[in-house]
Amino acid sequence: MSFPTWSTRLWQQIRGVNPFDGDCLPTRVSLFGFGRPTLPFPHLWNYKTPIKIFETFYWDAEKETGFGKHNRYLYVAGLPPVLLTRDPGIIKAVLGATGDKPGQFDRDTAPTAGIARATGEDSLLYSNGCTWRRQKRMSAEPFSRSNLFQPEKFHGFEQTFRKTVTERLEALRVRQQATGAKTIRIELESEVKIVMLEMLVNNFFGGRVSYEELRDRFVPALVLLIDHMVTDTVSPIIQAHYRILTGRNAILKQKKADFEALTDIALSGRAEGRGLWNQFQSDVTDDALRANIRVFLAGAMEATTSFASWALSHLSHRPDIQDQIYDEVKGMNTYDPDNLAQAVTLNRVLEETLRLTPALYFLPRRATVDTWIETSDHRKMFMPKGTHLRLDVWHANRCEEFWGKAVTGYPAETFAPERWEALAAKGITPKDMLHFGFGHGPRFCPGRFLGLLEVGLVVGAVVKIFKFKAAGERTEAKAGVSTKPADGVLVDLELRT
Ligand code: HEM
Numbered sequence: 001m002s003f004p005t006w007s008t009r010l011w012q013q014i015r016g017v018n019p020f021d022g023d024c025l026p027t028r029v030s031l032f033g034f035g036r037p038t039l040p041f042p043h044l045w046n047y048k049t050p051i052k053i054f055e056t057f058y059w060d061a062e063k064e065t066g067f068g069k070h071n072r073y074l075y076v077a078g079l080p081p082v083l084l085t086r087d088p089g090i091i092k093a094v095l096g097a098t099g100d101k102p103g104q105f106d107r108d109t110a111p112t113a114g115i116a117r118a119t120g121e122d123s124l125l126y127s128n129g130c131t132w133r134r135q136k137r138m139s140a141e142p143f144s145r146s147n148l149f150q151p152e153k154f155h156g157f158e159q160t161f162r163k164t165v166t167e168r169l170e171a172l173r174v175r176q177q178a179t180g181a182k183t184i185r186i187e188l189e190s191e192v193k194i195v196m197l198e199m200l201v202n203n204f205f206g207g208r209v210s211y212e213e214l215r216d217r218f219v220p221a222l223v224l225l226i227d228h229m230v231t232d233t234v235s236p237i238i239q240a241h242y243r244i245l246t247g248r249n250a251i252l253k254q255k256k257a258d259f260e261a262l263t264d265i266a267l268s269g270r271a272e273g274r275g276l277w278n279q280f281q282s283d284v285t286d287d288a289l290r291a292n293i294r295v296f297l298a299g300a301m302e303a304t305t306s307f308a309s310w311a312l313s314h315l316s317h318r319p320d321i322q323d324q325i326y327d328e329v330k331g332m333n334t335y336d337p338d339n340l341a342q343a344v345t346l347n348r349v350l351e352e353t354l355r356l357t358p359a360l361y362f363l364p365r366r367a368t369v370d371t372w373i374e375t376s377d378h379r380k381m382f383m384p385k386g387t388h389l390r391l392d393v394w395h396a397n398r399c400e401e402f403w404g405k406a407v408t409g410y411p412a413e414t415f416a417p418e419r420w421e422a423l424a425a426k427g428i429t430p431k432d433m434l435h436f437g438f439g440h441g442p443r444f445c446p447g448r449f450l451g452l453l454e455v456g457l458v459v460g461a462v463v464k465i466f467k468f469k470a471a472g473e474r475t476e477a478k479a480g481v482s483t484k485p486a487d488g489v490l491v492d493l494e495l496r497t
Contacts, residue, residue: 004384010078019081020073021382022372024090026083027068029057031076040074041082047234050479051361054392057084067379070399080386086395088402089375092434094365094389095441097373100133105371107132107443108364108388114233115481118225118256118298120291124446125299136446138282139292158336160203161454165461168195168211173465176495185471187488189309192458194219196304199454200297205266206274221258222298228252229298230480259294266293299481300447306359306482307350308455312462313485314353314415316470321345321417322463326496329460340456348417350455351430354437355403356415359482361394363439393436394483408433467494 004012004019012019020026029040036059037052046053057072070087085091098105106128109116116126124135172191176184194215201207201214209218231239243249267286270277315322328343340347367387374380383389397403403412409422423433438445445451462468468491476486 006078009075009080013075013078019075019384019387020083022380024067024071024087024375024379024381026071026073026085026381027061027064027066029059029072029074029084031074033059035059042234044235044238047230048478048480051394051477051483054084054362054390054395057392058086058395070396071381080388081384082388082390083383084390084392086392086399088396088434089377089379090373090381091363091391091393091396091436092440093373093375094391095363095436095439095443097371097441098365099442100129103369103371105365105389106368108366110366110388111233111364114229114231114236115295115298117232117236118229118259119294122288123291123295125295126291132443135292138284139280139289139446158334158453158457161199161457162461164198164203165195165457168198169461169465172493173495176466176493183469183492183494185490186493187490188312188462188468188493189305189484189488192308192312192489193223193301193305195458196308196454197222197297197301200300200304201262201266202275204275204450205293206269206272206277207265209262209265217258218262219301221255221262222301224251224255225259226298226302226481228255259298262297263290263293266297296447300451302482303359303445303447304451304454306484307353307451308458309485309489310357310359310483311349311353311455311459312468312491313470313475313487313489314357315349315459315463316468316489316491317475318415319467319469321349322467325349325460325463329464332460340453343456343460345417346456346460348420349459350452351420351435351437352415352417355397355435356413357477357483358393358397358435358437360439361392361479361483363391363393363436365389365391391436397435403433465496467496468492469494 009019016028018025018028031040036056038046038049038056040053040056042050042053057074061069061072067087071083071085071090073081073083075081085094094105098107107126109126109128112126116123119126121127122131122135124132124139127135168191172186194211197219198209198211198214201209201218243252267289269275270280270286315325324345325343328345332339332343366389367383367385370385371383371387372380373383398412400412401407403419405411408416408419410416410419420430423429434440438448438451471490471492472487477483478486
């Protein structure tokens with residue numbers, strides 16, 4: 001198969017030729033159309049609502065009879081096609097075939113260009129091919145299950161984590177008591193964010209930053225920079241001019257300097273083997289590690305905050321499940337892997353949170369050559385070289401056909417940790433029902449065990465001390481680098497007696 005040039009692609013587009021092949025053919029989305037949520041690509045006016053952009057791809061897709069209902073493509077202006085899929089079989093096949101072997105998919109760097117400009121390109125997240133493999137060998141080890149969960153190491157680690165969480169919640173408890181009121185209304189997300197960064201900087205990297213400095217200097221710097229990464233991806237030139245006109249360059253410069261200072265702090269423990277640095281066996285220089293440390297700081301804070309915020313948000317609508325978790329954790333003084341495994345409801349809440357509201361709502365890939373993939377139920381799809389894939393985990397996990405009542409016992413769009421119990425009764429485990437909350441295949445999240453530990457600790461500890469009720473009837477989602485509850489987890493917080 002020869003690779004299409006710009007002009008052959010344009011000719012195909014004009015004639016309406018489908019560049020894909022196989023027995024689960026995607027169907028084409030037109031650039032313009034009436035009644036749709038927005039245009040099917042990000043631009044200055046819609047980039048803050050990316051989930052709507054994806055919805056536009058599926059507009060009227062219900063009329064399709066075949067697999068085109070879940071696999072849709074945009075093909076315009078002589079550019080390579082963009083394939084959006086909410087088909088779990090295709091998502092799994094593509095993720096499994098992503099890596100450094102010839103002909104495998106790359107992670108598409110286009111949607112993370114702004115992140116790379118802020119963190120540096122030489123990182124595990126951004127690189128592809130042999131650079132990625134080298135990065136992975138070098139930096140994934142400290143996060144591995146065998147490292148994090150060795151009993152004696154885990155114990156010390158868990159204790160410092162728990163101390164951090166307990167101190168922060170104690171401060172919140174004192175604040176609540178001082179008001180004299182039965183409840184206080186509070187946005188939990190901002191509290192969670194500081195705790196997550198504190199655990200990462202001080203407990204994981206062995207830094208020594210005060211809570212106040214994290215709250216007043218480093219968290220605001222990271223929040224602004226993460227926001228900047230999104231706008232800088234969509235419209236770098238317009239945004240640069242806008243910053244000059246509004247005098248915002250000075251603020252950005254200051255926040256970047258704060259980020260560098262935080263990266264220095266995270267690296268400073270290396271020489272003395274503080275935190276988990278003693279697990280890190282490599283003779284690469286600190287400079288060679290900087291981009292990865294920046295990714296870990298900003299990415300891990302963002303992802304763990306998203307995950308914990310969503311879990312708390314869902315629970316704020318379900319006081320009955322809070323009580324069940326309370327019963328599991330009230331006597332638990334150590335969060336070791338065995339104890340955590342016994343907290344069945346807490347684990348189901350975490351699983352269901354990642355399914356319904358994954359932190360990373362899509363996973364970007366790019367076909368490096370003309371590629372055939374095969375799903376585990378033996379469907380085949382051909383994708384031409386250069387295809388940009390958007391693996392739409394958000395909509396796959398909300399699709400009634402894959403996760404609805406008939407399959408799991410509960411509607412797909414409902415937060416129902418009970419579905420995992422219903423599935424378990426049928427002998428189906430989370431491994432059989434992939435929701436891709438931590439990805440899948442070779443580029444699976446290396447921070448999974450650390451993230452689960454942090455989020456489990458925070459959610460368990462909040463439930464142990466407080467009851468909390470959502471301020472609104474429904475919580476909408478917002479999405480940037482990750483998804484978050486749009487209300488910042490606004491709850492009425494009450495002390496458990
Ligand atoms: C607990 C919340 C977290 C969630 C939900 C999460 C989710 C994910 C997902 C879905 C991927 C796969 C992306 C893809 O396939 O394109 C990923 C990759 C990654 N995650 Fe996480 N993550 C979390 C925590 C962390 C933490 C704590 C760290 C590090 C400290 C981390 C570091 C990374 C890195 C470096 C990658 C890229 C791996 C590669 O490309 O080989 N994550 N994460």
